Amino acid sequence: QNVQSQDSPTPSFSAPWFLYEIPDATQDEVEICAEKATTQNPSATKIILPEQGPTSICIDFPPPFGWRYDKIIRGPCANTCCEGIPLAVQDKFSGVKYPEWYVPGTNAIFKAPFYFRGDLSDGDEKEACVIKDDGTSVLVKGKITNYNPNTKCSLMKEDELQKEEPC
Numbered sequence: 001q002n003v004q005s006q007d008s009p010t011p012s013f014s015a016p017w018f019l020y021e022i023p024d025a026t027q028d029e030v031e032i033c034a035e036k037a038t039t040q041n042p043s044a045t046k047i048i049l050p051e052q053g054p055t056s057i058c059i060d061f062p063p064p065f066g067w068r069y070d071k072i073i074r075g076p077c078a079n080t081c082c083e084g085i086p087l088a089v090q091d092k093f094s095g096v097k098y099p100e101w102y103v104p105g106t107n108a109i110f111k112a113p114f115y116f117r118g119d120l121s122d123g124d125e126k127e128a129c130v131i132k133d134d135g136t137s138v139l140v141k142g143k144i145t146n147y148n149p150n151t152k153c154s155l156m157k158e159d160e161l162q163k164e165e166p167c
Helices: 029-040 087-093
Strands: 017-019 048-050 056-061 066-078 081-086 100-102 115-117 125-131 137-148 153-158
Touching: 017 029, 029 056, 029 066, 048 153, 066 087, 066 115, 081 087, 081 115
Parallel strands: none
Antiparallel strands: 017 056, 048 081, 056 066, 066 081, 100 125, 115 153, 125 137, 137 153
């Protein structure tokens, strides 16, 4: 049984996106995003933002919509990566609860999805220690998914079957 559900209320499709701030709001945002996409290496991953920096993205929605410019708000953060919440669906994130956890061997405690930052690859194995209600910690193992080479942020998806072992 998973300790933490990694399902989020964001749309289920993975649309290519990249961080980008359009300095002049009078410019054609759709045209700029489509043009910049040729040099920005869009990544079709869950929107996970760095803890610092821009919060605007260009995102390529499925037809008939195409490229759009969108403001994103930062949700819960872990390891300098944050949940990216589109303004249009922010109400679906209210009440989402995450357990407290930490990376084995560290002291920083997070209350967020299992986000990691660094040069990782989808499929890399990671571990987290989840703090239970009684204050003890259990080891959770999983694999990296949604690695975005532009932000270096990714999500650890829990392995389905795990034996409970302490941290």
